[in-house]
Amino acid sequence: MTKFLKQLLFFTFILLLSACKNEKIEDTTVLEDESTKKAVIETKLNAQNVFNTVPDRVKILKLIEENKIEYNGNLLNNPNSITKYSVEFYKAVNLGIYGTDLSIANSFEETQESLIFLKCVNSLASNIGVSNAFDQKMFDRMEANKENKDSTLEIITGAFKKSDEILKNDGRAATSAVILAGSWIEGLYVGCSFAKAVGSESLVQAVLIQQESLKNLIIMLEASNLDETSQFLVLDLKALLICYKTKEGIKTFNLNSIKDINEKITALRNKLVSGL
Numbered sequence: 001m002t003k004f005l006k007q008l009l010f011f012t013f014i015l016l017l018s019a020c021k022n023e024k025i026e027d028t029t030v031l032e033d034e035s036t037k038k039a040v041i042e043t044k045l046n047a048q049n050v051f052n053t054v055p056d057r058v059k060i061l062k063l064i065e066e067n068k069i070e071y072n073g074n075l076l077n078n079p080n081s082i083t084k085y086s087v088e089f090y091k092a093v094n095l096g097i098y099g100t101d102l103s104i105a106n107s108f109e110e111t112q113e114s115l116i117f118l119k120c121v122n123s124l125a126s127n128i129g130v131s132n133a134f135d136q137k138m139f140d141r142m143e144a145n146k147e148n149k150d151s152t153l154e155i156i157t158g159a160f161k162k163s164d165e166i167l168k169n170d171g172r173a174a175t176s177a178v179i180l181a182g183s184w185i186e187g188l189y190v191g192c193s194f195a196k197a198v199g200s201e202s203l204v205q206a207v208l209i210q211q212e213s214l215k216n217l218i219i220m221l222e223a224s225n226l227d228e229t230s231q232f233l234v235l236d237l238k239a240l241l242i243c244y245k246t247k248e249g250i251k252t253f254n255l256n257s258i259k260d261i262n263e264k265i266t267a268l269r270n271k272l273v274s275g276l
Helices: 002-014 034-052 057-066 079-084 088-107 111-128 136-144 149-169 173-198 201-208 211-223 232-245 255-274
Strands: none
Touching: 079 088, 079 111, 079 255, 088 111, 088 149, 088 173, 088 255, 111 136, 111 149, 136 149, 149 173, 173 201, 173 211, 173 232, 173 255, 201 255, 211 232, 232 255
């Protein structure tokens, strides 16, 4: 139970961002023009900024001790929905979403559900062209380390890091950014859901401190030059940011404090998993 919140609140925000933590800000991708090169560099810089605004492990561990949460697989994206994702944008964003769901199921030692989410991740990764990041070797390592949740977290993170590198080296920074956004959105959605279930001030505060990471996520997505049909993601996140700004300086941390945040992140997340 405590391992779950540790994985949820930590893994959700570092799944792909950890790939940027020790990354030098230099572009090794072969790019066609300076504007594209600048966009990729800005994407890397702002991914680093999102990582820098994630709560540290000490605060997370303290939060873990204050709350008791039980596994609820109904909160996660339905594995059967994978057949709906035919457009690259929805494949990418749901790869991020399923990646977070995989971590949650794995953290609760839900072996059967972990395998199902693993298949979803593998299928989407293959369709996007990053199947090398989720090969048999990766699955074998997870099986060998299934009793060590920190090790499996590291293996999953490593796979997404490799996926991120493949996409950026292929000039597909937008796809990489969308995967990261899916992971972030799923984490905030599940975080809000548990805050509602438990109703504790500490979980409400955990939701409210995500304003900076959201701000940098928006900057990163804008720098990635999403196509017109995908721009709703940025617009919806900006609307969410406005909700956060209205909370600045509040001193009361109850469910009403995050009511509008929960409504907007739930609506966006449901839109993304619907594939429409």
